[in-house]
Amino acid sequence: xxxxxxxVRIPSNHELKxxxxxxxxxxxxxxxxxxxxxxxxxxxxKIIQLKEAxxxxxxxxxxxxxxxxxxxxxxxEWE
Numbered sequence: 001x002x003x004x005x006x007x008v009r010i011p012s013n014h015e016l017k018x019x020x021x022x023x024x025x026x027x028x029x030x031x032x033x034x035x036x037x038x039x040x041x042x043x044x045x046k047i048i049q050l051k052e053a054x055x056x057x058x059x060x061x062x063x064x065x066x067x068x069x070x071x072x073x074x075x076x077e078w079e
Contacts, residue, residue, distance in 0.1 A: 002021075018032065
């Protein structure tokens, strides 16, 4: 099974053309799924979400873990 991904914007005529790679045989069965990302959040809502993420324990632990991973490389001097 092959998986292909194409990200496109919805055109004004609401029609999409799907480009199929040449190596896929004619008359093969294909399943097409549309995943629509909604960008309806306002700028203010995004800022609120970012502020909440800064207090999230899992996020903070991930950041601390990344900082520990680079603790010694940060001390090295650039040549």
